[in-house]
Structure formats: C-alpha cells, structure tokens
Amino acid sequence: MLKLIDGKQLAQKRREEIKLAVEELKTQGITPGLAVILVGEDPASQVYVRNKEKACHEVGFYSEVHRLPADTSQEDLLNLIDRLNNDEKIHGLLVQLPVPKHIDEKAVIHAISPKKDVDGFLPENLGSLLIGEQAFEPCTPKGCIDLIKESGMEIAGKKAVVVGRSNIVGKPVAMMLLREHATVTICHSKTKNLKEELLAADIVVAAIGRANFITGDMIKDGAVVIDVGINRLPDGKMAGDVDRASLEGRDCWLTPVPGGVGPMTITMLMKNTLESATR
Ligand code: GUN
Numbered sequence: 629m630l631k632l633i634d635g636k637q638l639a640q641k642r643r644e645e646i647k648l649a650v651e652e653l654k655t656q657g658i659t660p661g662l663a664v665i666l667v668g669e670d671p672a673s674q675v676y677v678r679n680k681e682k683a684c685h686e687v688g689f690y691s692e693v694h695r696l697p698a699d700t701s702q703e704d705l706l707n708l709i710d711r712l713n714n715d716e717k718i719h720g721l722l723v724q725l726p727v728p729k730h731i732d733e734k735a736v737i738h739a740i741s742p743k744k745d746v747d748g749f750l751p752e753n754l755g756s757l758l759i760g761e762q763a764f765e766p767c768t769p770k771g772c773i774d775l776i777k778e779s780g781m782e783i784a785g786k787k788a789v790v791v792g793r794s795n796i797v798g799k800p801v802a803m804m805l806l807r808e809h810a811t812v813t814i815c816h817s818k819t820k821n822l823k824e825e826l827l828a829a830d831i832v833v834a835a836i837g838r839a840n841f842i843t844g845d846m847i848k849d850g851a852v853v854i855d856v857g858i859n860r861l862p863d864g865k866m867a868g869d870v871d872r873a874s875l876e877g878r879d880c881w882l883t884p885v886p887g888g889v890g891p892m893t894i895t896m897l898m899k900n901t902l903e904s905a906t907r
Pocket of ligand 1: 676722723724725726747767
C-alpha cells in the first residue's frame with residue numbers, strides 16, 4: 629500500500645518545538661527576528677511572503693516585512709539590506725525571489741550577511757555544508773531530510789537518487805544525503821539511463837519541475853519518494869514531479885503535493901532563524 633508522509637503534520641510538530649524553544653529564549657531576553665523583503669507584486673511571492681509572516685507570528689518571532697514597489701532601485705534595495713544586516717533585532721534576512729529584471733539578483737543575494745542568510749543561499753553557507761561545517765542549510769533540502777527520516781527509513785548505507793541539480797534543491801540535498809551516509813547519485817536532463825538509476829534507488833528526491841514526470845514503473849518496491857515539484861497544470865490544479873496515481877497500491881512512501889515538502893520549507897526557515905538567534 630502506498631504510504632503518504634504527511635508534511636503538514638510534521639511541519640506542525642516542528643513548529644510546536646520551535647515555539648517552545650522561542651519561549652525559552654525569550655526568558656533570556658532574546659526574541660528571534662526575521663526580516664523579509666519583497667520587491668514588486670509577483671502573486672506567488674506575495675503568497676509566500678504572507679505565509680512566512682504568518683509562520684513568524686505563530687512561533688513567536690519578531691517579524692518585519694518590507695514591501696517595496698517594483699521600480700525600487702538596486703541601490704535603495706542594497707541600502708535596506710545593509711541596514712537590516714546591522715540591525716540587532718534581525719537574526720534572519722531574506723529577499724524574496726524573483727526580483728524585478730532591472731535588479732541584479734546575484735548582487736542582492738551576495739549583499740546579505742552570511743550570518744543572517746537563513747535561506748542558506750550564499751556560497752559561505754553552501755561551502756560550509758560541502759565541507760561539513762556549521763551552516764544555514766537551505767530550507768527545502770532540510771525539510772526533505774526531515775521527511776525521509778519521518779518515514780522511518782534509515783538513510784545510512786542506502787542508495788539515494790536526486791533528480792535535478794539546482795543550487796537551492798538538487799545540489800544541497802545531495803550533500804545532505806551524503807552527510808547522512810547515503811550513496812548519492814545526481815541525475816539531470818542529460819542523464820542517459822534515468823529509469824535504470826531510479827529503479828536502483830531506496831530514496832528518490834524529485835526536483836525537476838515537470839509535472840508527473842516520474843512514474844511508478846521507475847520506482848522500486850520499498851522506496852521513499854520525496855516530491856519537491858510544484859507544477860501548475862493547464863486546469864489550474866497543482867501537480868508534483870511524481871505521478872502519484874501510478875504509485876497507488878505500491879509498497880512505497882511518498883510525500884503528497886500539496887501537503888508534503890511545501891509546509892516543511894517555511895518551517896525550516898523558522899528553524900534556521902531560531903538557530904541564528906541562538907548563536
Ligand atoms: N522564491 C521562491 N522560493 C524562495 C525561497 O525559498 N527563498 C527566497 N528568498 N525566495 C524564494
């Protein structure tokens with residue numbers, strides 16, 4: 629029988645834990661603070677930012693959201709980042725992506741202090757992850773690892789296949805699986821024998837960005853499948869990268885879309901912000 633890993637429930641459990649830790653920190657006079665900058669009116673970004681703000685309130689954080697007009701200059705944005713980098717109330721700082729075209733995204737990300745980079749996007753944090761030093765781990769990969777463990781599967785010694793090689797999901801999740809002692813293969817659009825690779829996998833992390841791309845015939849019995857995909861179908865419905873219907877009745881674990889990886893990502897952002905305040 630296909631078993632679903634409930635990301636909503638796990639995220640709730642983690643938020644309760646964070647909330648308790650925040651109460652404890654507050655007795656020492658520290659309130660974790662997260663600042664989010666949103667430039668422009670991208671509808672999806674507005675939803676994400678609102679959810680981040682809500683999550684902050686839920687766990688007891690101090691929260692600042694800076695909503696800037698789409699024609700904000702890069703200089704003004706960099707000045708605001710600089711101010712927040714030096715604001716002691718703020719332990720975590722992020723600029724919601726994408727930024728408008730006239731702004732250099734890389735320059736903006738690199739302006740954030742690595743000490744406040746709770747998204748884990750900066751080379752300093754990704755490099756620390758690579759060599760096993762303390763770092764802010766990118767939120768989606770961190771959520772994936774938590775979900776795999778929630779299935780009860782022990783990662784050490786298992787064969788993990790990551791499909792997708794992005795800097796924010798594929799590459800970091802591969803590093804984190806390696807740190808957990810999995811044998812890791814990274815597949816991508818140029819991989820020649822994807823089905824063969826997948827059929828050998830005990831753990832699959834699908835981060836491709838193509839609806840229902842991975843089907844049941846590519847997954848072996850007993851596998852844990854983490855679906856990072858968020859794809860909009862022509863009918864407006866949301867679909868993951870994994871075709872859930874083709875896995876029904878199979879002896880596997882799967883994170884549903886929605887309700888799998890999604891709720892974990894913002895929760896891990898809260899966890900990183902808490903960690904930053906604790907440091
Ligand atoms: N846009 C989509 N996802 C993210 C995220 O995790 N962080 C930031 N900063 N922007 C995003």
